[in-house]
Amino acid sequence: MTSTRSATIFAFALLAPALIYISIIVAYPLFDTVVLSFTNAQLRPTYDWVGWANYQRIFGAGNFTEIIIRTLVWTFFSVSIKMIIGMCGAVLLNAAIPGQTVFRILTMPPWIVPMAIGIYMWAWMYNGNFGMISGLLQNFGITNGPVAWLAYGHTAFWATIVTDVWIGVPMVTIYFLAAMQSIPKDLHEAAWTDGAGRFYRFRRITLPLMLPAIITMSLLSLIATFNSFDIIYILTNGGPSGQTTTMIIDTYKTAMGSRKYGEGAARAVVICIFVSIFCLVYFRAVRRLGQGEAK
Amino acid sequence: MSQLSLKHLEKSFNDARIIKGIDLEVSEGEFVVFVGPSGCGKSTLLRMIAGLEDVSEGEIAISGKVVNDLPPVQRGIAMVFQSYALYPHMSVYENIAFPLRVEKLPQPEVDKRVGAAAKVLQLESRLQHRPGQLSGGQRQRVAIGRAIVRQPKIFLFDEPLSNLDAALRSEMRIELMELHKRLGSTMIYVTHDQVEAMTMADKIVVLDAGTIAQVGSPLDLYHRPDNIFVAGFIGSPKMNFINGRVRAANGSTVVVDLGQLGIIELPRTSTSVAGQDVTLGIRPEHLKLGAGQFTLTITPNIVEQLGIHSITYATLPGGEAFTGLFEGNPDLVDGKPIELSFPIASAHLFDSKGLAVY
Structure with missing residues (x-):
């Protein structure tokens, strides 16, 4: 009994620093945000309790639903493309090709370059007058004149996805490569001995054995991409005319741009609910994968 | 006609020559064991036959057809890997059926062949399990099942029992021998365990540093080793070697001076060893307690009563290590000198190059 109690106390003592830290920087702000979302807090030093008014306003009028759908579409395409390119990259990097190490190193820069610098580089590449992309297209005669990629809604939407994919692909590739290399070589040799070609082996051995890695990476990438702020903020600031405004940009603009802290908090709470659902799915998937492995 | 024929086979990885010119003929239905110490090239040789390693020089022919450039599946072989190489995400049924799925055989045929293999290997009740739910021996059987369903001309086994515990290993050894009898197929089996080689093989191929040290039946290798390497490798505990010098070789006998142990006269016709440094070999099990044809006295450091x-x-x-093996439990004590002897006929003699002198 005493030893159990002292063990419990010891465990809490070890956990205490982390718990205090999390309480201060995560739990308290989260709680405060929820409280704030039920007030009309603005720049004034005082504010009043307004109940569900903020939620009624954001869901009742305006374009919040549109922003949610846009965010989901943006996230879906960005994550899907990252997964597909990451898988292709991992397959190529895993193949016994000359100069393999060089190629492996070459995948890293998007990840290594400070994100803001990378994004500014893309901003310049997208520029209509001086940008490399527009210039190349004109040189090859594909477009007649300059194309300012970030000036039109549909091109800006895809341009931000392309940049997000560029930044995100190295991590996915390396993660998939590691998962691929953890598959014992014997399995491929056994299948090759039995006459299975490359594609057949990929479909029946590599992919199924990588499923845990694919699910984990997809869900982690989903959460990170859903919350992606800096790429859109630097490239378009949510423009033109809100065509690249995702939930996180919208929340920032409401709270920090319009100084409507209460309403911004309500929008943040909605993001939090979405991310919580993704996390729940992630944890359930991890648990199920764990049970599958134990079988 | 031999079923497998290796001619001047060579394998190099960059500058390192791993297989150095191997010639070997294997007849249909033979159980051939490649045996040798780690790094002797036995697994590489098997992988070359399987088609998992390219051939640097020479020729591999199966049923008279050169297969050097053919992929494994077209060689008519099936391989069982040391790690079993089972697909962890597939059921036992699907693991065994894998080669048939690749061949796109119709489902009834797949059922029939998997069922037959499962029956032979007593896996019928395990077909829906995953490999992770099986014991080591059962996993090994699944790996064998996957080889059987392909109905290959030649089975290749790469140290298939090395991951099993001692009891299971001897059990599986018997199962494999029974399987060989039942199927009558040619089997090539790689092991570093000379007991496996002695008990299972029709023909043993002893490999040493990428070359064949000797090919022969287990008892041939035991009784008439061609060289000191085979003599030392085959037999457990291993053969004792005593350094000596030939005093005289007259065409009928060779007189060897063993230093402090005395002089021994062996019936040998060779005269070329005259004056050479030689090695006398005597198996521990050929020693007897008490005086005999050649008697010596030793003081055991350790006595193991089994x-x-x-x-x-x-x-x-x-300075040579000397092991003795005696039936039963004679009164032997550490540090107490004992008198031993062996019959002259059981002694082996190796010349200065390590080749047997007969």
Whole structure:
């Protein structure tokens, strides 16, 4: 009994620093945000309790639903493309090709370059007058004149996805490569001995054995991409005319741009609910994968 | 006609020559064991036959057809890997059926062949399980099942029992021998365990540093080793070697001076060993307690009493390790000198190059 109690106390003592830290920087702000979302807090030093008014306003009028759908579409395409390119990259990097190490190193820069610098580089590449992309297209005669990629809604939407994919692909590739290399070589040799070609082996051995890695990476990438702020903020600031405004940009603009802290908090709470659902799915998937492995 | 024929086979990885010109003929239905110490090239040789390693030089022919450039599946072989190489995400059924799925055989045929293999290997009740739910022996059987369903001309086994515990290993050894009898197929089996080689093989191929040290039946290798390497490798405990010098070789006998142990006269016709440094070989099990044709006295450092027999370990005056194996439990004590002898006929003699002198 005493030893159990002292063990419990010891465990809490070890956990205490982390718990205090999390309480201060995560739990308290989260709680405060929820409280704030039920007030009309603005720049004034005082504010009043307004109940569900903020939620009624954001869901009742305006374009919040549109922003949610846009965010989901943006996230879906960005994550899907990252997964597909990451898988292709991992397959190529895993193949016994000359100069393999060089190629492996070459995948890293998007990840290594400070994100803001990378994004500014893309901003310049997208520029209509001086940008490399527009210039190349004109040189090859594909477009007649300059194309300012970030000036039109549909091109800006895809341009931000392309940049997000560029930044995100190295991590996915390396993660998939590691998962691929953890598959014992014997399995491929056994299948090759039995006459299975490359594609057949990929479909029946590599992919199924990588499923845990694919699910984990997809869900982690989903959460990170859903919350992606800096790429859109630097490239378009949510423009033109809100065509690249995702939930996180919208929340920032409401709270920090319009100084409507209460309403911004309500929008943040909605993001939090979405991310919580993704996390729940992630944890359930991890648990199920764990049970599958134990079988 | 031999079923498998290797001619001047060579394999190099960059500058390192791993297989150095191997010639070998294997007849249909033979159980051939490649045996040798780690790094002797036995697994590489098997992988070359399987088609998992390219051939640097020479020729591999199966049923008279050169297969050097053919992929494994077209060679008519099936391989069982050391790690079993089972697909962890597939059921036992799907693991065994894998080669048939690749061939796109119709489902009834797949059912029939998997069912037949499962029956032979007593896996019928396990077909829906995953490999992770099976014991080591059962996993091994699944791996064998996957090889059987392909109905190959030649089975290749790469140290298939090395991951099993001792009891299971001897059980599986018997199962494999029964399987060989039942199927009558040619089997090539790689092991570093000379007991496996001696008990299972029709023909043993002893490999040493990428070359064949000797090919022969297990008892041939035991009784008439061609060289000191085979003599030392085959037999457990291993053969004792005593350094000596030939005093005289007259065409009918060779007189060897063994230093402090005395002089021994062996019936040998060779005269070329005259004056050479030679090695005398005597198997521990050929030693007897008490005086005999050639008698020597040793002081064992360690005595192991195993019930069925006793083993003594000693060091000879010349510094050579000397092991004795005696039936039953004679009264042997560490540090107490004992008198031993062996019949002259059981002694082996190796010249200065390590080749047997007969």
